[in-house]
Amino acid sequence: MTQLTNMQVRDIEALVHPYTPQHRIREIGPLVVEKGHGVWITDSQGKEYIEGLSGLWCAGLGFSDEEMIEAGIEQLRKLPYYHLFGAKGYEPAIELAESLKEIAPIPISKVLFASSGSEANDTQIKLAWYYNNARGKPDKKKIISRVKAYHGVTVMTASLTGLPNNHIDFDLPVARVVHTDCPQYYRFGLEGETEAEFVARLAASLQALIEREGPETIAAFIAEPVMGAGGVIVPPDAYFAAIQPILAAHDILCISDEVICGFGRTGNWFGCETMGYTPHTISVAKQMTASYAPLSAVLLPQFMVDALDSQSAKIGTFGHGYTYGGHPLGCALGVKAIEIYKKRDVVGRVRAMAPLFAERIRRLEEHPLVGNGRSKGLIGGIELVADKATKKPFDPKLGVGGQVNAFLQNRGAILRAMGDTLGLCPPMIISEAELNELFDRLEGALNDGEDWVRRQGLRG
Structure with missing residues (x-):
């Protein structure tokens, strides 16, 4: 079981967390966020994360503008x-x-x-x-x-x-x-x-x-x-x-x-x-x-x-x-x-960043865990599958998407797992370097996920 901080314990005792497995919240341990700046947030322990989903698809100008x-x-x-x-x-x-x-x-x-x-x-x-x-x-x-x-x-x-x-x-x-x-x-x-x-x-x-x-x-x-x-x-x-x-x-x-x-x-x-x-x-x-x-x-x-x-x-x-x-x-x-x-011509900025965003998603499709990637502008997703050739999904009860998302959070980036699809929707102010850093961390998490899948015997 995760060793919880005092702030995490207070959080668990006080809050109902939407879209969270309530029965596992003490095991998971909440991420208590303290501050944000640009595309980054910082937790109560001082660790920084790239916020790759703009919170909930919404912080288009990032944090602390x-x-x-x-x-x-x-x-x-x-x-x-x-x-x-x-x-x-x-x-x-x-x-x-x-x-x-x-x-x-x-x-x-x-x-x-x-x-x-x-x-x-x-x-x-x-x-x-x-x-x-x-x-x-x-x-x-x-x-x-x-x-x-x-x-x-x-x-x-x-x-x-x-x-x-x-x-x-x-x-x-x-x-x-x-x-x-x-x-x-x-x-x-x-x-x-x-x-x-x-x-x-x-x-x-x-x-x-x-x-x-x-x-x-x-x-x-x-x-x-x-x-x-x-x-x-x-x-x-x-x-x-x-x-x-x-x-x-x-x-x-x-x-x-x-x-x-x-x-x-x-x-x-x-x-x-x-x-x-x-x-x-x-x-x-x-x-x-x-x-x-x-x-x-x-x-x-x-x-x-x-x-x-x-x-x-x-x-x-x-x-x-x-x-x-x-x-x-x-x-x-x-x-x-x-x-x-x-x-700030944010629409023009999105159009300028969209080709890099799409290319990084396309590259992720080459990963053994990823069956499909899709994007439009600066919103995209990658769908994880058990078999790329047949598009066979993992059993939803295995929570593969959630596990990869947890690996990503450990690496200092935050996305959202919707079943076995990971959504990407970074603040529209994200720089090219930050966008590449987000995808680099995601690639690392996918590698962690592939190792985990193999150790669990979920793929031959």
């Missing part, structure tokens, strides 16, 4: 909290909404703030229902998500999430949610099937699902441009072009969940631009404030704002909102983050 800190301090001194209920407003919320409208890839009429990505996506579903009620289609309420999608952890968004551990014993998914195929060619393409044939099959499957459920019952389709927590799944380039006409033909809203992909991560301001599709509404969070404070938003087109207005006139008010939605601190930091992304 002085401009962000000063913007936060200034806002806290001026107006530390207020709300937007009852026709109240303040400059940071107004300015951030205007900034979001300016950079959005589609025409946006208004912005509705929330606190987290889960709240934003939950709001999206409520608004889709509200919109269809407003236009006299009360049966048009089902939402199509995808296997391996991740859209949050509220009752509704966890239902949209297409991962079994988010459903088991939470009594989810709820009604009105259906899942279509995961667009991962490497794992779900049939033997002998080309990528084009795979896309055509998924489009036909979506069409069949819509016909089976009844298009008059389906309100919206929600998608991440690049699927994050499901394993960093990059759809084939032709995927969205194939499915979007099907949605349009059946009057189904397209919601782009840009919580991870927004604000430069994929080499454009928004992931839908990178992946070549045009949504009706957009959810944003995480890198909107570079995660210096919690904040999310739903970007709404004029036709949905019209529905809010008409229903408000009918009902007497718009009965939705969050206490901290549009918090002045978060909004001020969002304004500053977008300003920094522009003046």
Whole structure:
């Protein structure tokens, strides 16, 4: 058993750690983080780590950016909290909404703030229902998500999430949610099937699902441009072009969940631009404030704002909102983050670093543990397999991905294991030298993992 420090013991006694095997927390021992600077964090024992996942896909500007800190301090001194209920407003919320409208890839009429990505996506579903009620289609309420999608952890968004551990014993998914195929060619393409044939099959499957459920019952389709927590799944380039006409033909809203992909991560301001599709509404969070404070938003087109207005006139008010939605601190930091992304040309920086990032991932595919690598911009993943030739996965109960991730943490770098896929999503400010150092440490951890697999007799 790990010898725990006093701080680790206090942590275990006080906290429930999300997405952690609770029964093993004392054995694992928590990593107690004390400070961060740039792409580095330091634990309570003084050890430094490269933060290769930007925390949780979100610290795009890294840690301790002085401009962000000063913007936060200034806002806290001026107006530390207020709300937007009852026709109240303040400059940071107004300015951030205007900034979001300016950079959005589609025409946006208004912005509705929330606190987290889960709240934003939950709001999206409520608004889709509200919109269809407003236009006299009360049966048009089902939402199509995808296997391996991740859209949050509220009752509704966890239902949209297409991962079994988010459903088991939470009594989810709820009604009105259906899942279509995961667009991962490497794992779900049939033997002998080309990528084009795979896309055509998924489009036909979506069409069949819509016909089976009844298009008059389906309100919206929600998608991440690049699927994050499901394993960093990059759809084939032709995927969205194939499915979007099907949605349009059946009057189904397209919601782009840009919580991870927004604000430069994929080499454009928004992931839908990178992946070549045009949504009706957009959810944003995480890198909107570079995660210096919690904040999310739903970007709404004029036709949905019209529905809010008409229903408000009918009902007497718009009965939705969050206490901290549009918090002045978060909004001020969002304004500053977008300003920094522009003046430092973070989108251009991601594009410049993307070829090196992709090449280092490609090189990892040569490792005996790695079956597949994929990336887009500065987000990527490597999938570990028991047999490269057959793509045979390890038994999930063996926890090979988690073991390799532990080896990596010992080597001073932090990623995230999603089953046997390791996700990479470094702060967008990472230097070439730091990026190479991250991959060098990852290669070392993979070597450790291969040795461990052989010692365990998991490979001949």
